[in-house]
Amino acid sequence: MPKDKRSLDRQLAVLADFFSGDLSQAQILTKHRVSEQTYRTWQFDADFTDEMERRIAAAHRESAAIIARFAVTAAELLIGLTKSPKPEVARRACLDIIAFGRDLRPTPVEHGPPRGPEGPPISPEVASKMLAVLAEAAEVE
Numbered sequence: 001m002p003k004d005k006r007s008l009d010r011q012l013a014v015l016a017d018f019f020s021g022d023l024s025q026a027q028i029l030t031k032h033r034v035s036e037q038t039y040r041t042w043q044f045d046a047d048f049t050d051e052m053e054r055r056i057a058a059a060h061r062e063s064a065a066i067i068a069r070f071a072v073t074a075a076e077l078l079i080g081l082t083k084s085p086k087p088e089v090a091r092r093a094c095l096d097i098i099a100f101g102r103d104l105r106p107t108p109v110e111h112g113p114p115r116g117p118e119g120p121p122i123s124p125e126v127a128s129k130m131l132a133v134l135a136e137a138a139e140v141e
Contacts, residue, residue: 006121011048019055075100082135094131095124 010032017028029039042048078100080094 008047011045012051014042015048015051015055018052019059033063077137082131090132091096092136094128094139097131098124098127 014028014032014034017023017031023031028034030034036129075097078093078097082090082097084090084093
């Protein structure tokens with residue numbers, strides 16, 4: 001059964017508010033005078049769920065772009081923290097760098113050359129020692 005324009009407009013307005021992040025779900029439904037029952041019915045409406053999925057995917061792409069844009073800055077800050085006079089700060093920075101590197105490995109669905117070494121995980125202690133040696137070597141250069 002085709003949807004009337006008013007119903008479609010209400011659905012789009014509700015979705016717009018969901019993705020603005022300013023209001024809770026309850027506040028959005030109240031604002032648009034949509035009952036919980038109506039909202040639950042919309043969850044089975046292919047047009048509504050398709051649009052929601054499109055917006056979710058777009059939000060994920062936007063988030064990934066923001067993270068990628070600041071990844072270099074984050075990596076540089078972490079490298080700087082490895083030289084902290086506080087051993088615990090340096091140790092945690094080393095662990096974060098290792099975790100950061102693991103996150104850059106390609107997943108099976110990605111294409112292109114691998115971006116990190118494959119192999120068994122390194123213990124946090126060994127990784128910390130390795131990064132400390134690398135940080136010292138970088139200071140010597």
